[in-house]
Amino acid sequence: MSDLADRLQQDLNDARKAQDKALVLVLGTVLSDVKNKRIELRRDPADEDVVDVLRKGIKRRRESIDMYDKGNRPELAAKERTELEVLERYLPPAVSDDELRAAVRAAIAGGAANIGAVMGRVMPLFKGRVDGSAINAMAKAELAK
CATH class of the missing domain: 1.10.1510.10 (Uncharacterised protein YqeY/AIM41, N-terminal domain)
Structure with a gap:
């Protein structure tokens, strides 16, 4: 186990x-x-x-x-x-907003132009440590800029 x-x-x-x-x-x-x-x-x-x-x-x-x-x-x-x-109490330590924002910006800079592409690149990096809805909200905010 x-x-x-x-x-x-x-x-x-x-x-x-x-x-x-x-x-x-x-x-x-x-x-x-x-x-x-x-x-x-x-x-x-x-x-x-x-x-x-x-x-x-x-x-x-x-x-x-x-x-x-x-x-x-x-x-x-x-x-x-x-x-x-x-x-x-049993979850791994949470990821900071700054760390998440940096990963989302890196995905956008790497050519991810829509929400699905950003999610596809960022989700595997934080699997089990960040809720998908938090990544989604961050991606929408960054794509809107």
């Missing part, structure tokens, strides 16, 4: 010993998703595969928070926010 998956498993074991039911639930769910990813890939997932699983879990929780806020269910939204914070 990857280092990140091993860390998740160790933290799950620690949470079980501490009888932290909320943390056990979150980490157990994520590790279950990692095992499903292993089955899908037919190999042990690498750290970047585990980060993809974490990002999907974070996205689901953000969508749930939005729905619970709209449905006036603050207690459920708070639970999802707590889970979101737990998952974000």
